[in-house]
Amino acid sequence: MYFRNLQKGLFIALLVLSTLLFLWVIFGYIMPLFWAIVLTIIFHPIYLYFLQITNNRKAVASLLTIFFIVIAVVVPIYFIGVLVANEAVSLYINLTQTDAANALQPLTVIHQLIAPISNLGINTTGMEDKLVVFAQKVSAQIGSYAFSIGKATFNTIVGIFIMLYILFFTLKDGEKIGKHIMHALPLGDEKERLLFSTFTSMVRAMFKGTFIIAAVQGSIGGLLFAIVGIPSALLWAVVMTIFAIIPAVGPAIVWIPAALFLFLSGHTVEAFVVFGVGVTIISLIDNLLRPILVSKDTTMPDVLILLSVLGGLTTFGVAGIIVGPVVTALFLAMWELFEHDYARELKQFG
Numbered sequence: 001m002y003f004r005n006l007q008k009g010l011f012i013a014l015l016v017l018s019t020l021l022f023l024w025v026i027f028g029y030i031m032p033l034f035w036a037i038v039l040t041i042i043f044h045p046i047y048l049y050f051l052q053i054t055n056n057r058k059a060v061a062s063l064l065t066i067f068f069i070v071i072a073v074v075v076p077i078y079f080i081g082v083l084v085a086n087e088a089v090s091l092y093i094n095l096t097q098t099d100a101a102n103a104l105q106p107l108t109v110i111h112q113l114i115a116p117i118s119n120l121g122i123n124t125t126g127m128e129d130k131l132v133v134f135a136q137k138v139s140a141q142i143g144s145y146a147f148s149i150g151k152a153t154f155n156t157i158v159g160i161f162i163m164l165y166i167l168f169f170t171l172k173d174g175e176k177i178g179k180h181i182m183h184a185l186p187l188g189d190e191k192e193r194l195l196f197s198t199f200t201s202m203v204r205a206m207f208k209g210t211f212i213i214a215a216v217q218g219s220i221g222g223l224l225f226a227i228v229g230i231p232s233a234l235l236w237a238v239v240m241t242i243f244a245i246i247p248a249v250g251p252a253i254v255w256i257p258a259a260l261f262l263f264l265s266g267h268t269v270e271a272f273v274v275f276g277v278g279v280t281i282i283s284l285i286d287n288l289l290r291p292i293l294v295s296k297d298t299t300m301p302d303v304l305i306l307l308s309v310l311g312g313l314t315t316f317g318v319a320g321i322i323v324g325p326v327v328t329a330l331f332l333a334m335w336e337l338f339e340h341d342y343a344r345e346l347k348q349f350g
Contacts, residue, residue, distance in 0.1 A: 029159070029162055031159065031319070032159050032160075032162040032163035032166060033163075033166055034323070034326075035163045035167075036163050036164075036166035036167040036170050037170060038203065038322065038326060039069060039073075039163075039167055040167060040170040040171055040174055041200050041203050041204065042203065042204060042207050043065055043068070043069055043171075044171075044174070046065050046068060047061055047062065047065040047171050050062075050064040050065055050068075058172045058173075059168075059172055061171070061172075062167075062168050062169075062171040062172040063168070065171055066164055066167055066168060066171070069167070070164070074160065080234070080238070083234055084234055084235050084238050087232040087234055087235040178196065191337055191340075191341060194336075194337055194340060195333050195334065195337045198332075198333040198336050198337070199329055199330055199333040202300055202329035202332060202333060203326060203329050205300065206300055206305070206325050206326075206329060208293040209290050209293055210245055210305060210325070211245065211322075212289070212293060213244065213285065213286050213289050213290060213293070214241045214242075214244035214245045214251075215241055216285055216289065217240060217241065217244040217250075217251050217282050217285055217286070218237045218238060218239075218240040218241025218242075218244055218251065219237060219241075220277070220281060220282055220285070221236065221237055221240040221251050221254065221255055221278075221282055222234055222236060222237020222238075222240065223237075224255070224273070224274060224277050224278075224282075225237070225258065225274075227273075228262065228267070228270035228273055228274055229267075229270065230258060230262075236254055236258070239254055240254045240255065240282075242321070245305075245309055245321060246305075246306055246309055246310070247302035247303070247305050247306045249306075250283070251278075251282055251283075252278060252282075252283060255274055255275075255278040255282060256275075256278065258274055259271045259272075259274040259275040259278065262274060300325065300328065300329060300332065304328050304332070305325060305328075307328075308324035308325045308327065308328035309321055309324055309325060310324075311324050312324020312325065312327075
């Protein structure tokens with residue numbers, strides 16, 4: 001009996017050690033693996049559609065799905081990153097120069113915003129300089145985020161190709177891999193199916209109900225800014241998209257000050273246009289699209305989305321906008337599994 005327990009203990013120790021060593025070996029490519037898994041979860045319905053129209057040819061359906069992802073996601077994000085980085089640099093330069101000929105230049109707008117406050121008898125000494133420094137830091141930070149997305153370094157290109165290579169197999173053999181993992185994990189098939197179902201449902205709901213809506217709001221806001229003549233419209237579109245992801249903040253934190261700046265700079269019509277579109281379209285698009293996109297998927301509480309996005313940004317940089325919520329979705333799925341599995345004990349012992 002003692003020898004059998006020793007065998008089991010040694011086997012488990014070697015299993016854990018080999019797993020840790022394997023993770024250590026592939027640690028540098030954890031992120032491509034992570035993105036491949038996330039994209040597989042999100043675009044699995046697209047893969048199923050291609051699988052249907054190709055008469056169940058898995059390899060062809062997988063390649064078509066990857067082509068769709070590259071065209072619809074990878075290429076646009078890369079070029080937007082390049083353009084936003086350029087606009088962030090331009091904004092940073094403009095914040096160090098005064099152009100009296102353009103009333104919408106950042107320094108001119110900041111000065112016009114401060115002037116009415118000083119007329120109320122409030123001491124504004126140093127306020128303009130602090131606002132300029134703050135705006136410079138924000139534009140520099142956004143520029144660094146955008147540059148990290150848009151730069152075509154060797155590691156970035158290799159990472160993308162590895163991610164696409166893994167994605168081919170996770171799409172084509174995802175169901176087989178999932179069944180094999182469920183068979184190997186000692187949690188019990190029912191628990192594993194519940195865990196997988198809850199996790200994938202949360203991830204899909206998060207992307208459809210948070211990121212797609214935020215992208216739509218940011219796009220409308222950027223187009224609106226371009227129409228009324230606000231400089232760096234694409235940059236502000238990305239900023240509004242980021243703020244739209246964060247619950248209790250939203251894109252209004254950008255378009256309300258923009259409307260105020262336009263009004264103070266004498267562009268009254270443009271100010272009312274920005275305010276009107278912001279109130280009637282940008283703010284209400286969430287209520288219109290969320291029920292359509294999310295439907296029956298399991299949603300994540302807004303407070304956890306807020307904490308996961310902010311925590312992800314702090315820990316992982318710009319990639320944390322997605323990494324944080326995905327990790328939180330796994331956390332919630334595990335606790336939901338715990339509540340389901342120990343429902344009787346929790347009810348009995350409180």
